[in-house]
Amino acid sequence: MTGSAYFMTSTAEAIETHTLVVEVDNEPGVLARVVGLFSGRGYNIESLTVSETQHAEHVSRITVVTTGTKSVIEQIKAQLDRLVPVHKVVDLTETGKALERELMLIKVRGGGDHRAEALRIADAFRARVIDATVESFVFEITGRGEKLDQFIELMRPIGLVEVSRTGIAAMPRGPEGL
Amino acid sequence: MSTKQMTGAEMVVQALTDQGVDTLFGYPGGAVLPIYDAIFQQEKLRHVLVRHEQGAVHAAEGYARSTGKVGCVLVTSGPGATNAVTGLTDALMDSIPLVCITGQVPTHLIGSDAFQEADTIGITRHCTKHNYLVKRIEDLPRILHEAFLIASSGRPGPVLVDIPKDIQFKAGEYYKPADNIHKTYRPRIEGDHDKVKAAVALIAGARKPVFYTGGGVVNAGPRAAALLREFARLTGYPVTSTLMGLGAYPAADPQWLGMLGMHGTYEANMAMHDCDVLINIGARFDDRITGRIDAFSPHSRKIHVDIDPSSINKNVKVDIGIVGDCAHVLDQMLAAWRETKPTTDKPALKSWWGEIEGWRQRKSLAYRKSDENIKPQYAIERLYQLTKDRDVYITTEVGQHQMWAAQHFHFQEPNRWMTSGGLGTMGYGLPAAIGAQLAHPDALVIDIAGEASIQMMMQEMSTAVQYRLPVKVFILNNEYMGMVRQWQELLHGGRYSESYSAALPDFVKLAEAYGGVGIRCSKPGDLDGAIKEMINSPHPVIFDCHVDKSENCFPMIPSGKAHNEMILGDAAVDIGSVIDAKGKQLV
Numbered sequence: 001m002t003g004s005a006y007f008m009t010s011t012a013e014a015i016e017t018h019t020l021v022v023e024v025d026n027e028p029g030v031l032a033r034v035v036g037l038f039s040g041r042g043y044n045i046e047s048l049t050v051s052e053t054q055h056a057e058h059v060s061r062i063t064v065v066t067t068g069t070k071s072v073i074e075q076i077k078a079q080l081d082r083l084v085p086v087h088k089v090v091d092l093t094e095t096g097k098a099l100e101r102e103l104m105l106i107k108v109r110g111g112g113d114h115r116a117e118a119l120r121i122a123d124a125f126r127a128r129v130i131d132a133t134v135e136s137f138v139f140e141i142t143g144r145g146e147k148l149d150q151f152i153e154l155m156r157p158i159g160l161v162e163v164s165r166t167g168i169a170a171m172p173r174g175p176e177g178l
Numbered sequence: 179m180s181t182k183q184m185t186g187a188e189m190v191v192q193a194l195t196d197q198g199v200d201t202l203f204g205y206p207g208g209a210v211l212p213i214y215d216a217i218f219q220q221e222k223l224r225h226v227l228v229r230h231e232q233g234a235v236h237a238a239e240g241y242a243r244s245t246g247k248v249g250c251v252l253v254t255s256g257p258g259a260t261n262a263v264t265g266l267t268d269a270l271m272d273s274i275p276l277v278c279i280t281g282q283v284p285t286h287l288i289g290s291d292a293f294q295e296a297d298t299i300g301i302t303r304h305c306t307k308h309n310y311l312v313k314r315i316e317d318l319p320r321i322l323h324e325a326f327l328i329a330s331s332g333r334p335g336p337v338l339v340d341i342p343k344d345i346q347f348k349a350g351e352y353y354k355p356a357d358n359i360h361k362t363y364r365p366r367i368e369g370d371h372d373k374v375k376a377a378v379a380l381i382a383g384a385r386k387p388v389f390y391t392g393g394g395v396v397n398a399g400p401r402a403a404a405l406l407r408e409f410a411r412l413t414g415y416p417v418t419s420t421l422m423g424l425g426a427y428p429a430a431d432p433q434w435l436g437m438l439g440m441h442g443t444y445e446a447n448m449a450m451h452d453c454d455v456l457i458n459i460g461a462r463f464d465d466r467i468t469g470r471i472d473a474f475s476p477h478s479r480k481i482h483v484d485i486d487p488s489s490i491n492k493n494v495k496v497d498i499g500i501v502g503d504c505a506h507v508l509d510q511m512l513a514a515w516r517e518t519k520p521t522t523d524k525p526a527l528k529s530w531w532g533e534i535e536g537w538r539q540r541k542s543l544a545y546r547k548s549d550e551n552i553k554p555q556y557a558i559e560r561l562y563q564l565t566k567d568r569d570v571y572i573t574t575e576v577g578q579h580q581m582w583a584a585q586h587f588h589f590q591e592p593n594r595w596m597t598s599g600g601l602g603t604m605g606y607g608l609p610a611a612i613g614a615q616l617a618h619p620d621a622l623v624i625d626i627a628g629e630a631s632i633q634m635m636m637q638e639m640s641t642a643v644q645y646r647l648p649v650k651v652f653i654l655n656n657e658y659m660g661m662v663r664q665w666q667e668l669l670h671g672g673r674y675s676e677s678y679s680a681a682l683p684d685f686v687k688l689a690e691a692y693g694g695v696g697i698r699c700s701k702p703g704d705l706d707g708a709i710k711e712m713i714n715s716p717h718p719v720i721f722d723c724h725v726d727k728s729e730n731c732f733p734m735i736p737s738g739k740a741h742n743e744m745i746l747g748d749a750a751v752d753i754g755s756v757i758d759a760k761g762k763q764l765v
Contacts, residue, residue, distance in 0.1 A: 078488035
């Protein structure tokens with residue numbers, strides 16, 4: 001006889017992916033506060049980037065990509081909003097097709113045809129060569145997450161060694177600020 | 179803005195007195211010696227020495243809940259701060275305004291695993307509403323005043339300020355900020371006018387309404403309780419309350435249904451289940467109230483007034499969510515009502531009250547009386563009867579006794595009932611009673627306790643004796659962790675795993691050992707006399723009341739069940755087919 005409230009699963013709402021931009025006071029520990037909120041309440045972080053955007057006003061911008069049902073996303077936004085150092089929470093996925101970009105460094109190792117193939121693919125993806133040896137390349141590539149995923153898959157059979165990604169920076173289109 | 183040169187430690191004392199604080203609960207230690215030195219050399223701020231830092235935080239909670247003011251705590255670094263964590267988490271769950279000042283090792287030693295160093299900010303980040311580490315003396319005055327602002331505005335909560343020892347010694351400019359506004363934290367107080375109007379229209383058109391009120395009404399101040407009463411009188415609608423909201427609406431009033439929830443009355447839970455308009459004022463749809471969420475109040479449209487936007491639509495989807503302070507929104511609702519002068523459906527309301535009367539006839543709080551042993555419900559009833567004409571404040575520990583106190587003790591005013599609801603912290607009651615007694619020296623303050631709970635913070639008896647606080651610890655002693663035993667009986671085949679109170683102290687001797695008074699009672703015939711002896715004693719008293727060991731707390735909605743599937747005790751009146759086969763009693 002369980003039927004305990006603790007074992008109840010929520011009804012089948014679709015899982016969505018949302019990009020949230022959180023404008024915060026740049027005070028020590030504010031990132032720990034935001035990340036701790038996600039982990040403490042069991043919310044998901046797909047990607048997180050943070051940096052100071054207005055030095056004089058000590059304001060930072062945290063861009064986080066999270067997944068969950070619609071109700072969970074609404075809760076995440078409300079919980080973020082009530083943190084004391086948070087100025088504003090904007091859901092870019094809700095407001096419309098926002099711009100999203102990510103930067104990746106990717107190391108590929110191989111010889112002969114593989115080297116040529118790697119350069120051809122890099123060219124097609126407008127990736128830049130930032131390191132080259134007789135048997136390897138390091139490419140720098142920016143773009144949407146899916147484009148970077150695709151590039152990785154294409155490099156895999158050629159000789160993928162290492163990948164370093166920054167996480168998503170996002171911004172709404174148009175002239176208006178946050 | 180005038181400024182004054184003083185040390186960090188002096189700034190703490192100055193800021194507290196500027197904020198109107200007169201009582202501070204704490205325990206000294208190396209990292210707070212400068213502040214204790216400053217306290218020693220002044221007269222405005224009274225410091226109350228507890229015996230365990232957790233007691234300091236619970237005492238501040240009892241002080242805050244019984245007065246509406248911000249409770250203040252001062253503890254040292256390391257173990258002082260970690261001992262306060264339970265109390266801070268308790269205050270966060272129950273939305274109690276507290277400012278807790280912790281000492282910290284000097285700034286140049288932070289991160290070096292120094293003596294009595296702990297990452298207080300990291301540890302308390304998620305059990306406080308907000309916390310600060312003061313790294314520069316220039317920030318200290320602003321942070322101290324900001325802490326009070328954050329603790330007391332919006333949804334109240336505990337704020338921690340961690341002050342390294344070298345900052346306490348350093349001299350700087352103290353000032354009190356001219357304005358009381360935070361640059362980012364601006365909670366919404368006034369409800370959205372259109373939503374208020376829509377809510378009022380919905381309320382007026384209700385045929386089976388119920389007011390579901392909670393701790394938010396108490397937090398919004400006495401004015402909120404007064405407005406709630408006015409609104410209830412105006413509409414004639416039934417009113418129920420959560421554990422945390424008891425007293426906001428007078429229990430003596432005929433429109434009072436009793437507490438709702440897991441151990442609420444039959445009529446309150448049935449009304450919530452069958453209503454067509456549910457008016458939530460300052461409650462948060464906690465799982466102890468809702469039971470099975472997908473079967474909770476299935477036929478009703480719901481209005482939710484809450485100051486915390488994240489509470490709205492968190493557990494239960496509502497139709498009209500109004501973010502705002504309870505007092506303000508009730509004011510707006512009353513104004514809208516008077517302006518639109520709606521007509522209520524009087525015949526439907528009469529029929530609804532008829533149904534409610536039928537449910538009341540089940541007498542869900544009834545219990546089998548006994549002449550041989552004291553039933554715990556009887557003990558609470560007698561306690562209530564013998565104290566109801568007095569200025570009385572009740573705190574409790576956690577468990578069956580807490581539920582019986584909520585059921586059988588009746589509150590007519592807010593701020594009289596202090597209990598650990600959200601976190602359910604055993605040991606809360608005695609220090610909370612100490613805090614309440616300090617705030618109300620002439621009142622009768624009683625901690626209704628269980629014999630297991632009271633042992634958790636028993637050392638605070640020494641605090642009561644030191645400050646001559648005549649708190650009364652009324653122990654319902656059934657030699658078990660009663661609530662755990664009840665669940666083990668009902669849900670775990672009667673396997674009483676570790677729920678027996680072994681090696682209990684002789685509570686009378688223990689009281690006397692501390693310098694208080696001990697009273698023991700085990701016969702119903704002796705109870706009234708013993709209670710009167712307890713009340714009339716000018717000293718702190720431990721009252722060891724031996725009660726029936728096997729009594730269970732009913733009604734009970736086992737977790738995962740719906741409101742209309744509650745189990746009633748065998749003394750309740752069985753009116754045949756009121757519950758259907760599915761909801762029949764299990765035991």
